[in-house]
Amino acid sequence: MQVSFACTDHNMKAPRNGDDRHGKQNATSPNSGSAARARFRTVALIARSLGSFTHRHHISLKESTAKLTGMKYRNLGKSGLRVSCLGLGTWVTFGGQISDEVAERLMTIAYESGVNLFDTAEVYSAGKAEIILGNIIKKKCWRRSSLVITTKLYWGGKAETERGLSRKHIIEGLKGSLQRLQLEYVDVVFANRPDNNTPMEEIVRAMTYVINQGMAMYWGTSRWTAMEIMEAYSVARQFNMIPPVCEQAEYHFFQRDKVEVQLPELYHKIGVGVVSWSPLACGIITGKYENGVPESSRASMKSYQWLKDKIVSEDGRKQQAKLKELAHIAEKLSCTLPQLAVAWCLRNEGVSSVLLGTSNPEQLTENLGAIQVLPKITSDVASDIDHILGNRPHSKRDVRS
Structure with missing residues (x-):
């Protein structure tokens, strides 16, 4: 058994029985310091008799396991928010498929x-995804503090003022999302795609406002370039x-x-x-x-013609050939x-x-x-995957072994 004690000057010199006079006398008495040290040595001896006298150990903030x-x-970026390394998205499925x-049942x-991150957006199934997500959270009576709920803003409606990242739509759009989710706040609100029609300062000010108003805890970007993210960061720092x-x-x-290639530098710098x-x-x-597009698949739907075209293209056929080789690595592991792809x-x-x-x-x-599967992807396995894919970017990257 290990016992650790914290001993401070405040604890050593604290007055007894609430009598300030004793405190003043002890503080001015030449023997008070030696008496305190004697008490500390006594505590230390007791601790040693019970077990090791050691420092406390803390779990790494980078990654911990339930x-x-x-x-x-893991931490969300370098913020203090802890999110599960796997989250559940609601695109296409909730309110749709x-x-x-x-x-x-999926939630x-x-x-x-152990998943605590659930992601949605105002545009998913025209707002139905947020409604379904909110209904499930309410029905299951899960503690709100145990969940990380994120949503994205940009496509809110058909009117000109119901889309984009203007201050008006960020505030009104987030209020609409909260109403559909039946929540007082979201943990992260994302600006979904950059808006060239809105000044960056307006976007950052609006995001800062909704956070200060308690409508969101953090904000992030979605489908932004590294340059656009850096601009948002610079504007935020410039205007506090x-x-x-x-x-x-x-x-x-x-x-x-x-x-x-683009994002690692932002991760380490900002x-x-x-x-x-x-x-x-x-x-x-x-x-x-592998053998074409099944009728029951997503790519067979009219709204996903772009996906079908991608699959049957020359590049698509090359990708399927590479997947056959990757399947052999998965078999060895x-x-x-799919598990290999997610772990990668x-x-x-x-x-x-x-x-x-x-x-x-x-x-x-x-x-x-x-x-x-994650621990099984060693450096050698990762190298084999890179060799098959043949598309490793020419840049240094930090990875988890």
Whole structure:
């Protein structure tokens, strides 16, 4: 058994029984210091008799693991907010491809697996995703303090004033999101894509305002370039406002440059982290498009013609060939190809969390298993993956071994 004691001058000289006169006498008495040291030596001797007299050990703030679920937690960028390394996104699925019952089941599986980050946006299913997410949180009676809820602003409605990143839409749009979510605040509000029609100072001031008003805890960017993020940071510092803490960026086997080249410098210099999305490249990395586009897949939908065109293109066929080779690595590691893809994203040192998008519980459970695969991706395995992909950016990058 280990016992540690903290002994300060204040504790040594504190008056007894609330009598200030004793305190004054002790403070002026030449024997008070030696008496205090004697008391400390006595405490130390007792501690040694019980066990080791050691300093307290603290868990690293960079990453910690939940004992019950195995979920890993990281800081959101260099802020103090702790987020699960895997989060659940609601794009397409909530209010769209799946029923409310399935959505509740997905959130329950995620939450019970240690996921605390749930991401949505005002544009997802025209606001229905936020409504469903809020209804589930209310029904499950989860502690609000145990959740990290994020939403994104830009596309709010059809009117000219209901979209963009003007001060008007940031404030009104966030109020609308909070109403749909049935929450008093969100943990992070993202500016979804840069707005060339709005001055950067106006965007930063509006984000600072909603944070100061208690409508959000932090703000971040989504699909911004490194230069735009740096401009927002510079404006915030110039006018003593609040800078963004992270960027939402697409990151997977076939999309690497931004997260591995552009953003690491921002992470180390100004603390902006990454919440990555689409780790399976809209389902391309699952392997289901190996022999074409199945009728039941997302790429078969009219609104996803762009995805179908991408899959059947020459580059798409080359990607499928590379995925076959990567499947052999996954087999050697005793995991699935999607698990390998998600774990590979998690290996990047600047990635705070990877958002999972799934339409059924089986897929979610499988993808959550990527946490167990992460330690298996050694430097040699990573090199083999880079060799197959042939697209490693020519830049130094920090990774988790």
